[in-house]
Amino acid sequence: MSVLSPFVTLEHVALLSCSARTLLDPLTLPEEPPNLQLRQDAEADFDPEHSRLTVFARARFVGLSRDEETLDIEATYRIHYRLPEGMVPTQRDVDEFAQHNGLFNAWPYLRELVSSLSARMGLPLPPLPLLRVGASGAPQLGEE
Numbered sequence: 001m002s003v004l005s006p007f008v009t010l011e012h013v014a015l016l017s018c019s020a021r022t023l024l025d026p027l028t029l030p031e032e033p034p035n036l037q038l039r040q041d042a043e044a045d046f047d048p049e050h051s052r053l054t055v056f057a058r059a060r061f062v063g064l065s066r067d068e069e070t071l072d073i074e075a076t077y078r079i080h081y082r083l084p085e086g087m088v089p090t091q092r093d094v095d096e097f098a099q100h101n102g103l104f105n106a107w108p109y110l111r112e113l114v115s116s117l118s119a120r121m122g123l124p125l126p127p128l129p130l131l132r133v134g135a136s137g138a139p140q141l142g143e144e
Contacts, residue, residue: 002097004089008053008081013109016056018075018117024065026122033125034063034071044098048088053081057102059110061128071123073114077106107131 024034039060046053056078063071079102083089089097103110111128118125 002093002100004053004083004093004097005101007084007087008097008101009083010105011052011080011082012078013080013106014078015109015113016076016078018073018113020073020117020121022063022072022121022123023068023070024121024123029123030065032065033123034065036071036125036128037062037064040103042098042102044094044102046083046089046091046094051083051085051087053083053089053094053097055079055081055098055102055105057098057106059103059106061114063125071118071121073117075110075113077102077109079105104131 024030039062040058042055042057044053044055056076058074058076060072060074062069065071107130114125114128
């Protein structure tokens with residue numbers, strides 16, 4: 001867990017951008033759904049004047065079928081957090097918080113987005129698994 005986690009209040013989550021593409025034809029789908037791989041990163045800014053921490057969390061889901069990339073869904077979310085007035089975190093704490101909490105707090109929105117986009121593309125994907133906190137404190141995919 002990040003040292004900032006006990007002090008932040010989640011204020012707002014907004015989708016900034018998303019894209020989706022597939023090479024799969026809904027009429028000739030393989031028996032197995034694509035194996036989704038998650039690629040993620042996050043960055044953050046702290047605004048001391050407003051006691052606001054802003055995290056930009058990016059997630060990219062690449063679907064592989066028979067070792068061929070057949071699905072690509074990418075999304076970036078902006079997440080605002082409030083810190084107690086007068087609290088000024090170090091850049092290291094801000095960066096660590098972004099890596100551990102950004103994707104975790106955007107995950108419910110990402111699950112819905114991937115489900116909605118894949119359905120619109122005619123791909124019957126199972127829901128994304130829950131995101132769990134690993135031993136290192138970093139988010140990792142879990143099984144449902």
